[in-house]
Amino acid sequence: MDYATAFAISASGMLVARTRVDVTAVNLANAYSTRSADGTLFTPLQVVAAAKRADLFEGMLTRADSAFPLGGAEVVEVRRTNVPPRLVFEPHHPDADATGFVAYPGVNPVAEMVNLVAATRIYEANVAALNAAKSMALKALDIGKTS
């Protein structure tokens, strides 16, 4: 039983799911931010994940003839989406434009919550896979045990 590989793959999946939760939290936290760190309007962020090549892992299950090296998943980038801002009429706001409208980030709370729940479930699935690998590995230690 190749525990290291199974653990590394599940851990990579957990990392991707956690990043998605983090990004969702950032989006929700900034729903009322009219400026981001660089002064421009904050735009909702999005996680782009990709299947990872196995050669990044040490001791992977890479047979020389295997056309499908298994390396888990990874976050390629966290990019800004170009969702149009939500305009609210607040003439006395310091960031209001000439017509009295303030641009708030176009964060979609429903989509963010759906994303949050989905990422949580995927995280749980990865934990279950990790636990299955653990129980298989522990069972293998019982070979030849007479009880």
Add this chain to the structure above:
Amino acid sequence: MFGIDKLTLGLVNMALNAASMRHTTIANNIANAGTEGYQPVRVNFEEQLGALGASSTARISESTLAGVRPFVEPAPVPGNKTGAAVMVDMEMVRLAQNTLLYQAILGGLGKKLAIVSAAITGGRR
């Protein structure tokens, strides 16, 4: 004959390797559940054993077993190609199934070794 025969142990070893490999593929599929354009993978092993049993009327021997080897292949994706190809629920079912199979094989191996052990000790405890 009661012996630590190579055929049974070879088969058990291969089956354990296949189950371990299958676990890796399932973990990989789950890890990539949110990845766009990911191709799910599966392990091809039982098909080879089945084909072996169907093609030859003779008993499975070490030489016929030599050609059998578990390998990773792309899993057929069902018709609905909308977004994620990985079905996490089905992967979880396969995960539970595979874990039980692995443990069952190990249980069988333990029994086999217990028989050998009994033969060595002459049935005494």
